Amino acid sequence: MADPWRSRDWYANVLGFVPLLDVEVETGLVGVVLQHRCGLVLGLHHDPVRATALSGFALVGLAVDGRQALTCWTEALDEQGVSHGPVEEGHLGWYFDVPDPDGIAVRIHVGLPPYAEEG
Secondary structure (H helix, E strand, O other): OOOHHHHHHHHHHHHOOEEEEEEEEOOEEEEEEEEOOOOOEEEEEOOHHHHHHHOOOEEEEEEEOOHHHHHHHHHHHHHHOOOOOOOEEEOOEEEEEEEOOOOOEEEEEEOOOOOOOOO
C-alpha cells in the first residue's frame, strides 16, 4: 500500500473491516491488520512500488450470498459515492470490482462453486 493508514480507513469505512493493529517501527508505519465480521483477516503492508504494480489487479475476493446481496453492495457503494465496476458474469457467477485507494481491485462476487460445461 502506498499509504496503509489511508487504506486502513478505506477498508474499514467502505467494506466494514475493523482495524486490529498498526505495525510501526522507528522509521514509521509498516502495515496494518484488519478483520472483517465474517472472520477474514487482512494485512496491508507499506510497499508503494508493489501497490503501483498491482493497480488494476483483482487481489482480494469477497463472496456474498446471492445476486440480491451483490445488488445491495453496489447500491451501498453508490450511496457512499464509491466508484466500482459493472456487475458482470464470470466463471464463478456474478461479480463486480471496486478499486481500493491504490487501484487494487477488490472483487465482490456471488459465492458459487465452479462448474464445468458438459460437451
